[in-house]
Amino acid sequence: MPNHPINEYGVIILGGGCAGLSLARKLVQQHFSLPILILEQRSKYQHDRTWSGWFSKKQMQGLEAIPKRTYTSWSFTADLERVTHESKESAYLSIASEDFYADSLALLKQSPIVELQLNTSLQLRDVERLLTEKDEQTVVVDTIGISRNLQKHLLAEGVTQEPNPKQCIFEPSGLWQRFVGVTVSSNEPLFSPEGLDHAALMHDMQNTEHGFCFHYMLPLTQHSALVETTFFTQKPLNSIFLQQQSIAAAEHLFALSIDKKQVRNHELELTFTASEEGHLPMQACTEGFVKKARGSIIYGGITAGALRPSSGYAFAAIQDWANKVTLSVVAQEAPIFDTYRHYANITVYLDNIFLAVLERYPDMIPKMFLSMANILSAKQFALFMNHQAGLWIWLKVIWAMPKLPFIKAWWMSCRKIKNL
Ligand SMILES: Cc1cc2nc3c(=O)[nH]c(=O)nc-3n(C[C@H](O)[C@H](O)[C@H](O)COP(=O)(O)OP(=O)(O)OC[C@H]3O[C@@H](n4cnc5c(N)ncnc54)[C@H](O)[C@@H]3O)c2cc1C
Known part of the structure; x- marks a missing residue:
C-alpha cells in the first residue's frame, strides 16, 4: 500500500525499469517537489542487461555518477573484410544495468518525495482504480503499456518463452532481434590494456539458416568480456540454442585472438555465466501505439515505441523522453506527451524501408552494413545510431545501399505504412 492517498501524489509511474527510473531520477534532480510513487513488480533489482550506444551530453546529463565503459573504436567484419571506426x-559507451539500478535506488532513497513500491504486479483493474482515485493534477506515467491493456499482448524484453503469434501486438511474421549474452571470464588476460578500448560490434556477419547473424563482443576487464550472438530472425529461436551460439563464438574469438606464446605454459580456461537475454521486435510500432493513446496519461518506454526498430536501441531515446517529460511536469504544463514520438517521422520511415530490405534480402545484409560503415565516419555513424542524423548522413547511407532492393522495399513500405 502506498504511504499517501493516491490523490496526494504529483506523479505516479507505472513500471520502475529503465524509463520509470530515468524519469524519477530526472524529476528529483530538477527539484520536483510533489510526492512521486513508482509501482514496480520486481522484488529486487539485479543485473539483467547492459545498455550501450552513442549518447549525447544531454542524454547523459544526470547519469554522470554511474560507472561507464568507454570504447573509442568499434568494428564490423564479414568474410575477410573489416571496417573499423575510431573516435x-x-x-561507444556502456552502462551495466546493475550500476544504473544501484545508483538510481541510492539517489531516490535520499529523496524524501520518492516512494518506490516493489512487489507490485499491476493489472489493468489496478490502473483503472488508480485513475479514478487520483487528483486531477496528478500525472500518471505508464512505461509498461498497462493502461492500454498492451501488456498481455506485448512480448519483448528478456522473455524466456516464445512469442505467441496470436497474442503479439508486433507483427509476428516480422523480424525480431534475438540474443543471449554470456559473460566470459578467463584465467589468462584476454585483452591487452589497449584492447580494452575496442568493441566488436558486428563480428563475422553472415546469413544462416536461422537468419542473419553476428557476434557482439565488449571487453569488460582484461580477463572478461560480454559476448552475444544476435540473430535477426523470424524464427522462434530458443534460449539454450542462443546461449550455445554465444559460447561457441566466444571460444572461437578468444582462441584466435590470444597470443599463444603468452599462454603456452597454461591451459586457457574460459568460464561462462549467463548475462542477458533479448527478444526485441524490429518493427516500427510507434504508429500503432500512438493511435491507442488514451487521455491524460504520459506513455514511455518500449511499450510506447522507444525501441528504434532498425537497431533495437532504446536507452538514448528514453533519456530524451525523460528530459522532455521532466521539463513539462516541472513546469506544470498539460501532459502533452501522450503522443510523444521517440523518433522523427523521417527516421521511422527510412528505418522501415531499411527493415523491409533486411527482411527480403538477407544475403545482402553483411555487405549493406559494411558499406554503411565504410561510407560514414565514426562521428557520422554515432550520430546516425543516436537518431541525430541530418540529411547529409542519410544521403550517404542511402547512397551506400544497393539501389534496386531499396526501390522495391520503398514501394512495399509505403503500402505498409498506409495500412497502419
Ligand atoms: C537484454 C537487453 C539488452 C539491451 N541492450 C540495449 C542496449 O545496449 N542499448 C539500448 O539502447 N537498448 C538496449 N535494450 C533495449 C532497451 O533499452 C531496454 O529494453 C530498456 O530497458 C527498455 O526500458 P523500459 O523502461 O521500456 O523497459 P524495462 O527497463 O524492462 O522496464 C519495465 C519495468 O516495468 C516492470 N513491469 C513490467 N510489468 C509490470 C507490471 N504489470 N506491474 C508493475 N511493473 C511491471 C518491469 O519489472 C520493469 O522493471 C536492451 C534490451 C534488452 C532486453
Missing part, C-alpha cells in the same frame, strides 16, 4: 569524442 574519442563520439565513443
Whole structure:
C-alpha cells in the first residue's frame, strides 16, 4: 500500500525499469517537489542487461555518477573484410544495468518525495482504480503499456518463452532481434590494456539458416568480456540454442585472438555465466501505439515505441523522453506527451524501408552494413545510431545501399505504412 492517498501524489509511474527510473531520477534532480510513487513488480533489482550506444551530453546529463565503459573504436567484419571506426569524442559507451539500478535506488532513497513500491504486479483493474482515485493534477506515467491493456499482448524484453503469434501486438511474421549474452571470464588476460578500448560490434556477419547473424563482443576487464550472438530472425529461436551460439563464438574469438606464446605454459580456461537475454521486435510500432493513446496519461518506454526498430536501441531515446517529460511536469504544463514520438517521422520511415530490405534480402545484409560503415565516419555513424542524423548522413547511407532492393522495399513500405 502506498504511504499517501493516491490523490496526494504529483506523479505516479507505472513500471520502475529503465524509463520509470530515468524519469524519477530526472524529476528529483530538477527539484520536483510533489510526492512521486513508482509501482514496480520486481522484488529486487539485479543485473539483467547492459545498455550501450552513442549518447549525447544531454542524454547523459544526470547519469554522470554511474560507472561507464568507454570504447573509442568499434568494428564490423564479414568474410575477410573489416571496417573499423575510431573516435574519442563520439565513443561507444556502456552502462551495466546493475550500476544504473544501484545508483538510481541510492539517489531516490535520499529523496524524501520518492516512494518506490516493489512487489507490485499491476493489472489493468489496478490502473483503472488508480485513475479514478487520483487528483486531477496528478500525472500518471505508464512505461509498461498497462493502461492500454498492451501488456498481455506485448512480448519483448528478456522473455524466456516464445512469442505467441496470436497474442503479439508486433507483427509476428516480422523480424525480431534475438540474443543471449554470456559473460566470459578467463584465467589468462584476454585483452591487452589497449584492447580494452575496442568493441566488436558486428563480428563475422553472415546469413544462416536461422537468419542473419553476428557476434557482439565488449571487453569488460582484461580477463572478461560480454559476448552475444544476435540473430535477426523470424524464427522462434530458443534460449539454450542462443546461449550455445554465444559460447561457441566466444571460444572461437578468444582462441584466435590470444597470443599463444603468452599462454603456452597454461591451459586457457574460459568460464561462462549467463548475462542477458533479448527478444526485441524490429518493427516500427510507434504508429500503432500512438493511435491507442488514451487521455491524460504520459506513455514511455518500449511499450510506447522507444525501441528504434532498425537497431533495437532504446536507452538514448528514453533519456530524451525523460528530459522532455521532466521539463513539462516541472513546469506544470498539460501532459502533452501522450503522443510523444521517440523518433522523427523521417527516421521511422527510412528505418522501415531499411527493415523491409533486411527482411527480403538477407544475403545482402553483411555487405549493406559494411558499406554503411565504410561510407560514414565514426562521428557520422554515432550520430546516425543516436537518431541525430541530418540529411547529409542519410544521403550517404542511402547512397551506400544497393539501389534496386531499396526501390522495391520503398514501394512495399509505403503500402505498409498506409495500412497502419
Ligand atoms: C537484454 C537487453 C539488452 C539491451 N541492450 C540495449 C542496449 O545496449 N542499448 C539500448 O539502447 N537498448 C538496449 N535494450 C533495449 C532497451 O533499452 C531496454 O529494453 C530498456 O530497458 C527498455 O526500458 P523500459 O523502461 O521500456 O523497459 P524495462 O527497463 O524492462 O522496464 C519495465 C519495468 O516495468 C516492470 N513491469 C513490467 N510489468 C509490470 C507490471 N504489470 N506491474 C508493475 N511493473 C511491471 C518491469 O519489472 C520493469 O522493471 C536492451 C534490451 C534488452 C532486453
